[in-house]
Every structure is written in structure tokens, then in C-alpha cells.
Amino acid sequence: MSTTHTDSDTGISATVAGFGLSYAITSLFNVLLVIVKENVPGVEDLMKGLTGHHWVSHGLIVLIVFVILGYALRGPAARMPVDRLINYIVGSTVISGLALAFYFTVA
Numbered sequence: 001m002s003t004t005h006t007d008s009d010t011g012i013s014a015t016v017a018g019f020g021l022s023y024a025i026t027s028l029f030n031v032l033l034v035i036v037k038e039n040v041p042g043v044e045d046l047m048k049g050l051t052g053h054h055w056v057s058h059g060l061i062v063l064i065v066f067v068i069l070g071y072a073l074r075g076p077a078a079r080m081p082v083d084r085l086i087n088y089i090v091g092s093t094v095i096s097g098l099a100l101a102f103y104f105t106v107a
Contacts, residue, residue, distance in 0.1 A: 022072075027092040
């Protein structure tokens, strides 16, 4: 007997939907954190002080945001049509990649 519950409208589990939406949001958050860390004096030093290296702190912060949002969004995301969830995931990935590429090459 399976313990995975799926929403009858989407066909995917609430956990999968929640963490899919969490990925989309966290991907954009990651870009914002990079830009803030690079431009706001003291942020990189603060993050370096937390773990010894700013990228380690960065990774931990992003991971914590992803996990918290993943669990918090299980209910709302489970009611979202799968097509919309896929669009959010693909859209956030493209936007995040382009934003980072733009920031590090142009800005």
C-alpha cells in the first residue's frame, strides 16, 4: 500500500508540487542573493564569517529556503495545474540563468 497521496486534479503528489514550486522561487532567490552579496557592503563578509566561506553560507541559506518553502507550499502547489507548475519551473530557470549571465557579463 502506497503512502504517497496525489491530488486528483494534478496527478502529482503534494510534496512533489510543493518542492517544484519551491525550486522555482528559490532559483530566483538565489540570483537575488548573489546580486545582494556582490553589491551590498558587508554582506559577503557576514556570510564568510558564518561558515568560513561566503559560498558555503550562500549554499546553506538557499538550501534552507528551498526546504522550508517546499514543505510550506505543499498544499497550495498541489492545487496548481501541472502545466502552470512546469511553466514556473522552466520560466524561473531561464530567468535565473539569464539574470546571472547578464549580471556577470554586462552589469
